[in-house]
Amino acid sequence: MNWLxxxxxxxxxxxxxxxxxxxxxxxxxxxxxAAPLDTLRFVVADVxxxxxxxxxxxxxxxxxxEIIQGTIRLNSGFEVVFRQPxxxxxxxxxxxxxxxxxxLGGVDPAAATLQFLDxxxxxxxxxxxxxxxxxxxxxxxxxxxxxxxxxxxxDLAYLAPAVMPEPGRKLPRGxxxxxxxxxxxxQARHNALSDALATAQxxxxxxxxxxxxxxxxLAGLVRLEQDQRWLKQR
Amino acid sequence: MExxxxxxxxxxxxxxxxxxxxxxxxxxxxxPLAFHIIQRGTVQLLPFNAAHSQDVHxxxxxxxxxxxxxxxxxxxxxxxxxxxxxxxxxxxxxxxHFPELLDRSPVFREFTTEFLASMLRESRxxxxxNYNATSGxxxxxxxxxxxxxxxxPVTCTAETPLGDVLRTMQSRKIGSMLxxxxxxxxxxxxxxxDVLDRVALAHCDLMRPISDVMTPNPLTLPAxxxxxxxxxxxxxxxxxxxPVCDDHRLMGVVTERDLFxxxxxxxxxxxxxIAEANSIEDLQRAAADIRRLARSMLGQGVSAEHMTLIIxxxxxxxxxxxxxxxxxxxxxxxxxxxxxxxxxxxxxEQTISTxxxxxxxxxxxAAAPDAxxxxxxxxxxxxxxxxDTCGFPLCRGNIMAxxxxxxxxxxxxxxxxxxxxxxxxxxxxxxxxxxxxxRNLYGDEALADNLREHLISSAKGNSRFQRQLAQYALExxxxxxxxxxxxxxxxxxxxxxxxxxxxxxxxxxDAARVLALATGVAHTNTVQRLRQAAPMLQMPLSEIxxxxxxxxxxxxxxxxxxxxxDPAVRDPNRISPSTLNEVDRRILKESxxxxxxxxxxxxxxxxx
Numbered sequence: 001m002n003w004l005x006x007x008x009x010x011x012x013x014x015x016x017x018x019x020x021x022x023x024x025x026x027x028x029x030x031x032x033x034a035a036p037l038d039t040l041r042f043v044v045a046d047v048x049x050x051x052x053x054x055x056x057x058x059x060x061x062x063x064x065x066e067i068i069q070g071t072i073r074l075n076s077g078f079e080v081v082f083r084q085p086x087x088x089x090x091x092x093x094x095x096x097x098x099x100x101x102x103x104l105g106g107v108d109p110a111a112a113t114l115q116f117l118d119x120x121x122x123x124x125x126x127x128x129x130x131x132x133x134x135x136x137x138x139x140x141x142x143x144x145x146x147x148x149x150x151x152x153x154x155d156l157a158y159l160a161p162a163v164m165p166e167p168g169r170k171l172p173r174g175x176x177x178x179x180x181x182x183x184x185x186x187q188a189r190h191n192a193l194s195d196a197l198a199t200a201q202x203x204x205x206x207x208x209x210x211x212x213x214x215x216x217x218l219a220g221l222v223r224l225e226q227d228q229r230w231l232k233q234r
Numbered sequence: 235m236e237x238x239x240x241x242x243x244x245x246x247x248x249x250x251x252x253x254x255x256x257x258x259x260x261x262x263x264x265x266p267l268a269f270h271i272i273q274r275g276t277v278q279l280l281p282f283n284a285a286h287s288q289d290v291h292x293x294x295x296x297x298x299x300x301x302x303x304x305x306x307x308x309x310x311x312x313x314x315x316x317x318x319x320x321x322x323x324x325x326x327x328x329x330x331h332f333p334e335l336l337d338r339s340p341v342f343r344e345f346t347t348e349f350l351a352s353m354l355r356e357s358r359x360x361x362x363x364n365y366n367a368t369s370g371x372x373x374x375x376x377x378x379x380x381x382x383x384x385x386x387p388v389t390c391t392a393e394t395p396l397g398d399v400l401r402t403m404q405s406r407k408i409g410s411m412l413x414x415x416x417x418x419x420x421x422x423x424x425x426x427x428d429v430l431d432r433v434a435l436a437h438c439d440l441m442r443p444i445s446d447v448m449t450p451n452p453l454t455l456p457a458x459x460x461x462x463x464x465x466x467x468x469x470x471x472x473x474x475x476x477p478v479c480d481d482h483r484l485m486g487v488v489t490e491r492d493l494f495x496x497x498x499x500x501x502x503x504x505x506x507x508i509a510e511a512n513s514i515e516d517l518q519r520a521a522a523d524i525r526r527l528a529r530s531m532l533g534q535g536v537s538a539e540h541m542t543l544i545i546x547x548x549x550x551x552x553x554x555x556x557x558x559x560x561x562x563x564x565x566x567x568x569x570x571x572x573x574x575x576x577x578x579x580x581x582x583e584q585t586i587s588t589x590x591x592x593x594x595x596x597x598x599x600a601a602a603p604d605a606x607x608x609x610x611x612x613x614x615x616x617x618x619x620x621x622d623t624c625g626f627p628l629c630r631g632n633i634m635a636x637x638x639x640x641x642x643x644x645x646x647x648x649x650x651x652x653x654x655x656x657x658x659x660x661x662x663x664x665x666x667x668x669x670x671x672x673r674n675l676y677g678d679e680a681l682a683d684n685l686r687e688h689l690i691s692s693a694k695g696n697s698r699f700q701r702q703l704a705q706y707a708l709e710x711x712x713x714x715x716x717x718x719x720x721x722x723x724x725x726x727x728x729x730x731x732x733x734x735x736x737x738x739x740x741x742x743x744d745a746a747r748v749l750a751l752a753t754g755v756a757h758t759n760t761v762q763r764l765r766q767a768a769p770m771l772q773m774p775l776s777e778i779x780x781x782x783x784x785x786x787x788x789x790x791x792x793x794x795x796x797x798x799x800d801p802a803v804r805d806p807n808r809i810s811p812s813t814l815n816e817v818d819r820r821i822l823k824e825s826x827x828x829x830x831x832x833x834x835x836x837x838x839x840x841x842x
Contacts, residue, residue, distance in 0.1 A: 068248075070250065070251065071248035071249060071250040071251075071326060072248055072249035072250075073248050074244065074247055074248060074249055074325070075244070075245045075246060075247070075248075182321070183274060183321075184274075185274070200249075201249070201251065201323060204249075204250075204251030204323070205251060205253070205321065207251075208251060208252075208253040208256075209253070212253070
């Protein structure tokens with residue numbers, strides 16, 4: 001009852017409406033592992049932060065794109081900038097391009113988190129090096145509304161090499177190398193939404209390859225990711 | 235594309251991914267679920283006639299290209315599968331938004347129209363190639379000798395004196411004499427060529443029987459043999475005349491010259507024959523040549539556009555020559571007259587089997603109109619009869635200059651047009667529309683011009699009259715269903731067919747006539763009317779081009795029917811879509827769609 005304790009002990013101040021929104025999010029049923037991939041809705045998410053330390057740096061923005069039945073819904077991209085107590089250093093701003101004014105004028109963290117929860121509903125979340133995205137989002141959400149998203153996460157950094165093995169050839173290593181290999185154009189690297197869109201295209205490729213390999217359910221994909229993690233960690 | 239339309243598009247497209255080898259759109263789908271724009275990757279399709287052609291290059295499309303325009307427009311399955319040949323991402327506009335995009339974006343609409351027009355052009359080229367390959371040569375070389383024989387053979391018996399034979403050959407202007415037995419079987423042949431060595435040089439007695447000098451047991455061919463066989467025999471045996479037998483009885487002679495004439499029918503040749511003709515009989519031969527030329531032109535892939543024009547031009551000169559000959563035989567002193575062509579002839583759109591539709595305008599000066607008419611009618615009737623013998627059947631509706639109703643003075647004609655336009659009897663107007671396509675074919679052009687000016691000035695401002703005409707033009711609709719399949723007739727002999735004239739070409743013509751009269755375009759030709767009226771109606775030329783292509787295609791199909799069909803058996807204007815090949819069927823559908831577009835424009839303009 002970790003979340004309960006948090007909710008009551010360090011209760012962030014939520015309005016009635018915000019509480020209701022949170023309840024609405026929690027009332028979504030969990031997606032079962034047997035759910036067929038063809039029909040699923042995925043949300044591909046990407047974050048921009050003040051730095052790379054997940055325990056010290058702050059979440060600045062989340063970009064997300066949905067994939068339904070294998071197609072990217074271009075008209076329903078999600079993007080939110082979390083209001084910062086102070087603007088991040090210039091060197092950091094140069095990475096993500098979210099200037100100080102925008103940071104200070106962003107959305108109240110609780111409202112921003114609830115918007116994000118409302119967007120993702122119960123969809124499996126997907127990222128590239130998703131652990132970082134997950135940590136940043138969980139921390140920010142916990143702080144803002146006392147709750148971290150319970151959605152399953154899939155990490156393309158593990159899934160992509162798992163479904164596109166090329167024996168004898170060096171696999172792409174980071175996000176950018178995968179983009180190059182597949183010829184995916186990223187309109188604005190280190191813009192959360194644009195990165196999410198590019199990641200979503202990678203997910204499309206991964207889903208198609210997974211299907212070719214006989215993986216047809218969410219559980220199958222999750223297992224494949226975990227196997228690959230285990231391989232990598234050895 | 236317009237900013238607003240782009241926004242509309244961007245808000246509705248999704249991005250789909252197709253790994254290499256995936257079929258994106260397949261022929262089995264009832265209709266495409268989305269309109270695809272390639273974002274990245276390569277997509278291929280095999281052309282629709284891939285099955286029938288040997289060297290087909292697949293059409294390859296890359297980023298920025300889209301498919302399938304025509305399947306989306308027609309709401310039908312694609313003709314061939316679209317396959318991703320590399321990993322491909324496509325923007326996809328769900329099918330339900332496609333019509334709205336067309337509505338919102340004139341640029342996009344024009345793009346699709348232009349796309350279809352280019353497809354039409356390409357397909358027409360293919361048809362002509364096909365047609366050429368299968369029928370060009372064969373059409374002439376494959377004809378039976380029976381179809382070539384036009385006159386009774388001149389024959390004699392074996393006992394006929396040589397002198398009599400020579401005299402007959404001389405007077406009948408024939409190159410050979412056939413000698414037959416009591417049962418009309420050919421037993422010998424004697425040609426002009428034989429006269430030199432067998433008669434003249436041999437000092438042959440002219441009283442001797444022909445059997446002494448004839449070539450006995452000549453080579454013969456059955457009537458069903460082909461021109462090709464005759465050509466072979468002539469080339470191999472060095473003979474110039476071949477008796478043709480039907481069930482062993484002589485039915486005619488085919489000569490080397492007949493065969494050459496088949497190949498050498500040319501526009502210039504026919505024109506010269508017409509110009510030099512001084513009897514109706516000569517002109518009859520020229521008329522037959524015109525039909526033969528039409529056949530061989532269609533085989534050579536001449537477009538319907540050029541062909542109807544050439545046929546009209548040659549028919550014009552033929553009719554003029556007939557008029558010249560007949561005018562010299564009648565006393566027309568002191569009368570100014572203009573011979574008018576109506577209907578398809580008036581529009582320069584004659585196909586091969588066309589009835590006569592003609593009339594006369596005259597100006598007899600001070601003489602009473604009725605008296606002048608009485609002098610003109612015998613002349614006009616003689617021309618009508620002469621044209622009939624040249625293969626222009628008398629008009630079933632009796633719209634001919636020889637009919638006193640259509641042999642009128644200028645004032646009477648103006649009055650007649652005024653009545654139609656004043657619209658006292660709508661039914662009368664409807665039966666009169668072909669008169670609005672009149673043109674001067676021969677005679678005093680000023681009379682026809684005067685009438686034309688009168689017509690234009692009274693029609694242009696009369697919206698009630700225009701509306702009436704438009705109503706008439708919209709009475710029949712192209713035989714296409716809502717889901718864009720053909721609606722064929724379902725009764726009797728016409729079962730499963732559509733009428734290319736009544737529900738095709740004529741509807742183009744009717745619509746063009748309204749647009750021309752409304753905008754004051756003087757031309758009578760359907761295509762010219764459309765092209766000249768378009769700028770005044772703010773219709774983009776690219777749209778007109780597509781409509782024109784559709785019209786020509788239907789005309790080409792009609793011509794093909796008229797040439798290949800056995801005229802006695804069925805209506806050459808009827809065609810059964812199920813017997814057409816895939817290409818033809820597809821273009822026909824598109825042509826009818828263009829017609830529908832033209833009609834909607836008319837309906838819009840006149841709120842019908």
